[in-house]
Amino acid sequence: xxxxxxxxxxxxxxxxxxxxxxxxxxxxxxxxxxxxxxxxxxxxxxxxxxxxxxxxxxxxxxxxxxxxxxxxxxxxxxxxxxxxxxxxxxxxxxxxxxxxxxxxxxxxxxxxxxxxxx
Amino acid sequence: xxxxxxxxxxxxxxxxxxxxxxxxxxxxxxxxxxxxxxxxxxxxxxxxxxxxxxxxxxxxxxxxxxxxxxxxxxxxxxxxxxxxxxxxxxxxxxxxxxxxxxxxxxxxxxxxxx
Numbered sequence: 001x002x003x004x005x006x007x008x009x010x011x012x013x014x015x016x017x018x019x020x021x022x023x024x025x026x027x028x029x030x031x032x033x034x035x036x037x038x039x040x041x042x043x044x045x046x047x048x049x050x051x052x053x054x055x056x057x058x059x060x061x062x063x064x065x066x067x068x069x070x071x072x073x074x075x076x077x078x079x080x081x082x083x084x085x086x087x088x089x090x091x092x093x094x095x096x097x098x099x100x101x102x103x104x105x106x107x108x109x110x111x112x113x114x115x116x117x118x
Numbered sequence: 119x120x121x122x123x124x125x126x127x128x129x130x131x132x133x134x135x136x137x138x139x140x141x142x143x144x145x146x147x148x149x150x151x152x153x154x155x156x157x158x159x160x161x162x163x164x165x166x167x168x169x170x171x172x173x174x175x176x177x178x179x180x181x182x183x184x185x186x187x188x189x190x191x192x193x194x195x196x197x198x199x200x201x202x203x204x205x206x207x208x209x210x211x212x213x214x215x216x217x218x219x220x221x222x223x224x225x226x227x228x229x230x231x232x
Binding site: 004009032034036041042043044045046049089093104105106108109110111 | 122149153158159160161163208210212214219220221222223224225226
C-alpha cells in the first residue's frame with residue numbers, strides 16, 4: 001500500500017520556467033510533509049517542508065503547497081535552473097506510538113526525476 | 119561537523135556471506151534510521167532507533183539486524199546475503215524532537231550480491 005505517491009517518474013523543464021512536482025497521499029494522519037532532493041551517488045538532502053496546519057511555505061525559489069482536502073501537495077521551483085536537475089522525493093510523517101514514546105514515522109514517495117534543460 | 123558518514127561506499131558480496139554496514143553521526147541526534155532504495159523505488163525503512171539501546175523494525179527488516187550501543191553509531195548487519203539484498207543503503211539521523219522531523223542522510227552504501 002503506497003501511502004505517498006509521486007505519479008510522474010520524470011519531468012523535463014526549460015531553464016527559467018516553472019517546475020511543478022506533485023505528490024498525493026492517502027493517510028489523513030500525516031501531519032508534516034517534506035521534500036528531499038537527491039543527486040546521483042549522494043544521499044537525499046532536505047529541501048523544504050510544511051506543517052499540516054499551513055497551506056503554503058516558501059523558501060527562495062522553492063514553494064510547497066498543501067491541499068489537505070485533496071490530500072495533495074506540490075513543489076514549485078521558479079525559476080528552474082540546470083543545477084536543480086535531480087530526483088525529488090516527497091515524504092510525509094505521522095506520529096506513531098511505540099513503547100519508548102512517540103515516534104515520527106516518515107513515508108517516502110518513489111521520486112520524480114527533474115531535468116532542467118539549459 | 120561531518121554529519122552522517124557511511125562505510126563502505128561500495129561492496130560486492132557472494133551469496134551467503136555476511137557483512138556490517140557502518141553508520142556514524144556527529145550531530146548528537148537521538149533518532150537513527152536505515153533505509154534501502156531499489157531502482158525506481160522510494161526509500162524503504164529497514165530499522166530505526168530512538169536512542170542508544172533502543173531499536174525497532176521498519177517495513178523491510180527481514181535478513182538484517184541492528185544494534186545501537188552509542189548515540190553516534192548505528193551499524194546494520196546483513197547475515198547470509200541474498201541477491202534480493204542488492205540495493206543502495208542509506209543511513210539517516212534526526213533530532214527526534216517535535217517539529218524537528220528533518221532527517222539527515224549519509225552518502226549511501228551500494229551493495230551488490232552475486
